[in-house]
Amino acid sequence: MAVDIVLVKKLSKLMVTANKGDHFHQLGLEFTHMETGACEMLLPYSDRLVGNPDTGVVHGGAITALLDTCCGMACASVLEDIGLTPTMDLRIDYMGVAEPGQDIYARADVYRSSQSVLFARGRAYTKGQEDRPVAHCIANFIRLDDEVLKNLSEQFRPFLDAVEIDE
């Protein structure tokens, strides 16, 4: 039985807001939707993320961070308790470039959850271009041992009560 999705929503919000100046803040990452086994996020366009100043296109590294976070949280949502899943590996195919100035959206789904590994895939796209993603990602995550997950959950729980989310 997967953990209460409300707790996952709270954890995801805590993750991107709790530590001013961390990598989530640097990129401006936001969670826009959470359900058990799936996650949606937003990477707002910013001049600071540009990889090629001639074109204004966002660097692939920012998209890697977006898809890693999105796939990882989708995997966390299928755990039995509130927690995280370390990234084992990921592969990103860049099928196109995101139009400069456009925010980048991501959607990730867990397609298999096994005893030791969680298998996820995700897409990054600009508005109205869901069927023509700029990048596609396959990422595998480690399922922590029960004892480690339990300790992590106990660490997180006290902080989650104070997090307010839109239902």
Next chain:
Amino acid sequence: MSAISKACEQARAEWKPELIIEQIPYAKLLGIETHNMGDELFFVLPPSKGNVGNPTLPALHGGAIGGFLELAASLHLMMTLPTQVTPRVVDISVDYVRPGRLEPLYALCTVVRQGRKLVNVSVNCWHKSRDESVATARAHFLVD
């Protein structure tokens, strides 16, 4: 000639990769630096709060590590290939083998194959020893 092509040309002529880094906003956001050791070009990601993903450990964000490897690979190509074109990444595969700590992270790139249009690059990164990788990556870039 575009600003980046001009920077690449000057960076290669004077062997100053920092001239390219100055032109790339994302490179400045990560804080990537370079270090020459003979003919080898090392990339360094100095410890910075801006690259942290997990504050309790603290650990670097997997995306920051992946971004560092991809950026290192493209900068390596800009410094070593006689191309006017900014390399365009086609795909990248990253294996995360050890946690990235809040310590300097070093990377070294190897061009596995250089074709007319495509280049295959592998990248290794580590904290203390090259034999103890934090992450490895392989990527394809279009350079035509």
